[in-house]
Amino acid sequence: MNYVIIGNSTAGIGTVEGIRKHDKSGEIIIISNEKHHTYSRPLISYLLYGKTTEEKMKYRKDSFYEDNNAKLVFGNVLSIDDKKKTVNLENGESISYDKLLVGAGSKPFVPPMQGLESVKNKFTFMSLDDAKALEAIITSETRVLIIGAGLIGLKAAEGLSKRVASITVVDMATRVLPSILDEEGSKIVEEHLVKSNIKCILGTTTKELFEEKAILSNGDEINFDVLIVAVGVRPNTELVKDIGGQVNRGIQINTKCETSINDIYSAGDCTESYDITTGENKILAILPNAYMQGEVAGINMAGGNKEYTNAIPMNAMSILGLHMITAGSYDGEQIITKAENAYKKLVVRDGLLVGYIMIGEVNRAGIYTSLIRDKVQLDSVDFEVLKNKPQLIAFSKQVRMQKLGGVKNDN
Amino acid sequence: MKKVYVNEEWCLGCHLCEYYCAFANSGITDMVKALKDKKINPRIQIEEGGDVCFAVSCRHCEEPLCVKGCITGAITIVDGVVSVDREKCVSCYTCILSCPYGAVMPSDEGAIQKCELCVKNAGGEPNCVKGCPNKAIVFEERG
Numbered sequence: 001m002n003y004v005i006i007g008n009s010t011a012g013i014g015t016v017e018g019i020r021k022h023d024k025s026g027e028i029i030i031i032s033n034e035k036h037h038t039y040s041r042p043l044i045s046y047l048l049y050g051k052t053t054e055e056k057m058k059y060r061k062d063s064f065y066e067d068n069n070a071k072l073v074f075g076n077v078l079s080i081d082d083k084k085k086t087v088n089l090e091n092g093e094s095i096s097y098d099k100l101l102v103g104a105g106s107k108p109f110v111p112p113m114q115g116l117e118s119v120k121n122k123f124t125f126m127s128l129d130d131a132k133a134l135e136a137i138i139t140s141e142t143r144v145l146i147i148g149a150g151l152i153g154l155k156a157a158e159g160l161s162k163r164v165a166s167i168t169v170v171d172m173a174t175r176v177l178p179s180i181l182d183e184e185g186s187k188i189v190e191e192h193l194v195k196s197n198i199k200c201i202l203g204t205t206t207k208e209l210f211e212e213k214a215i216l217s218n219g220d221e222i223n224f225d226v227l228i229v230a231v232g233v234r235p236n237t238e239l240v241k242d243i244g245g246q247v248n249r250g251i252q253i254n255t256k257c258e259t260s261i262n263d264i265y266s267a268g269d270c271t272e273s274y275d276i277t278t279g280e281n282k283i284l285a286i287l288p289n290a291y292m293q294g295e296v297a298g299i300n301m302a303g304g305n306k307e308y309t310n311a312i313p314m315n316a317m318s319i320l321g322l323h324m325i326t327a328g329s330y331d332g333e334q335i336i337t338k339a340e341n342a343y344k345k346l347v348v349r350d351g352l353l354v355g356y357i358m359i360g361e362v363n364r365a366g367i368y369t370s371l372i373r374d375k376v377q378l379d380s381v382d383f384e385v386l387k388n389k390p391q392l393i394a395f396s397k398q399v400r401m402q403k404l405g406g407v408k409n410d411n
Numbered sequence: 412m413k414k415v416y417v418n419e420e421w422c423l424g425c426h427l428c429e430y431y432c433a434f435a436n437s438g439i440t441d442m443v444k445a446l447k448d449k450k451i452n453p454r455i456q457i458e459e460g461g462d463v464c465f466a467v468s469c470r471h472c473e474e475p476l477c478v479k480g481c482i483t484g485a486i487t488i489v490d491g492v493v494s495v496d497r498e499k500c501v502s503c504y505t506c507i508l509s510c511p512y513g514a515v516m517p518s519d520e521g522a523i524q525k526c527e528l529c530v531k532n533a534g535g536e537p538n539c540v541k542g543c544p545n546k547a548i549v550f551e552e553r554g
Contacts, residue, residue, distance in 0.1 A: 362504060373511075
């Protein structure tokens with residue numbers, strides 16, 4: 001069996017590890033359009049911040065490819081030929097596959113903005129090369145303008161915070177991190193950013209850009225030396241779309257991570273997942289999801305049988321010392337608790353926990369996550385105890401024996 | 412493989428396991444010096460309420476969500492033991508988001524920590540098990 005994997009990031013690595021659970025000898029070729037050993041993409045902000053190094057941010061150890069008998073090839077994939085079962089590279093090379101994984105990831109979305117072409121130092125913030133290019137240009141005098149107050153924009157702000165003169169974040173949304181927080185949570189994070197000398201201008205768009213200046217829709221003029229565009233990402237779906245595979249916003253896959261085309265699987269940020277908390281297909285561009293999809297795809301590619309059926313949105317995020325963990329969706333009965341340095345919201349719908357937000361105090365959050373992922377009926381646990389804090393004592397003795405005592409679940 | 416299991420009806424709620432854990436992970440050979448007047452942050456923690464109490468520590472899952480979700484590759488399985496490379500960890504807390512047992516926690520040194528079955532300490536038997544006066548936690552093979 002010969003496996004080809006497009007993409008050398010989380011989904012691709014998960015695929016290699018999934019394949020090798022079942023097939024120790026088949027040939028694996030990984031095609032990467034970034035000339036690096038596999039690295040952790042979310043760590044590029046930590047690299048700028050000084051909390052990691054290029055060496056430490058390698059996602060797997062140096063011997064990973066050798067240990068897994070996998071060959072890493074650098075190149076850009078132009079197309080897939082699903083009839084001949086080949087992958088065609090920009091350099092004219094063509095690589096045959098029996099089973100193919102498309103882990104093509106996503107690309108930064110840069111919306112049309114008047115004057116963008118006249119900006120001298122403009123960046124997106126998605127790759128190690130982006131981070132290194134930024135690092136090469138910034139000094140303690142640099143004024144940075146970031147467009148986008150989502151996860152990528154704020155992590156870029158954190159990464160640069162100790163190293164530049166000023167940071168301004170502009171977003172057309174009226175609050176920060178709107179994709180993972182509620183209004184109260186956004187307010188807490190915004191106050192924290194302001195305290196950390198990161199200026200937020202929200203509910204405002206960029207009207208016109210000049211070489212080192214932006215004019216905003218509220219009339220403000222912001223002078224900058226470096227512009228970072230972090231308004232969002234778009235999944236790389238073209239390779240599958242071009243050969244007639246089913247694609248909505250992301251590549252469509254089933255619970256075995258198969259696309260609609262024979263012998264082609266897909267995983268990671270280029271795909272859509274079924275969110276069990278809303279019953280909708282959506283893009284869940286988060287690292288754990290990419291790994292678990294990749295692993296499932298790999299197992300199935302190698303002749304095993306595994307399904308991935310409990311994807312949920314979930315994020316652990318910290319910004320300048322403020323930790324937050326969120327999961328699921330927020331439509332339902334809201335149970336809110338506040339303490340001096342902590343905010344917590346639990347969301348209940350139809351007798352199930354479907355979402356939560358924890359800011360400041362995040363200990364043992366995974367117990368809440370498991371209630372969502374496992375769709376635990378709340379009338380089977382002591383929910384009053386769980387409202388206070390996540391703890392296993394809220395489960396029945398029988399369940400605790402399974403969780404902690406090694407007793408098998410007979411059901 | 413041998414793991415730490417809980418016999419909750421025998422747990423006295425004495426918290427000695429927490430102290431033995433903190434001692435084993437302190438790197439200090441004198442128990443008094445290691446623990447006296449210190450606020451401990453053990454990797455095994457007692458839950459109690461009403462007349463129930465029991466200890467919780469890492470289950471060393473065969474399909475560990477903390478390992479699969481780790482964004483840095485700092486958490487790996489080494490000979491069955493779910494282990495942390497503290498140099499690689501950046502404290503993003505995705506493992507805390509992921510662990511269904513609440514058995515991963517921030518350390519005092521700026522990385523996460525979890526039970527590693529004392530393999531990086533004295534070795535052999537986990538210190539919490541050695542120190543438990545009532546065999547409420549045991550280190551053995553179970554199904």
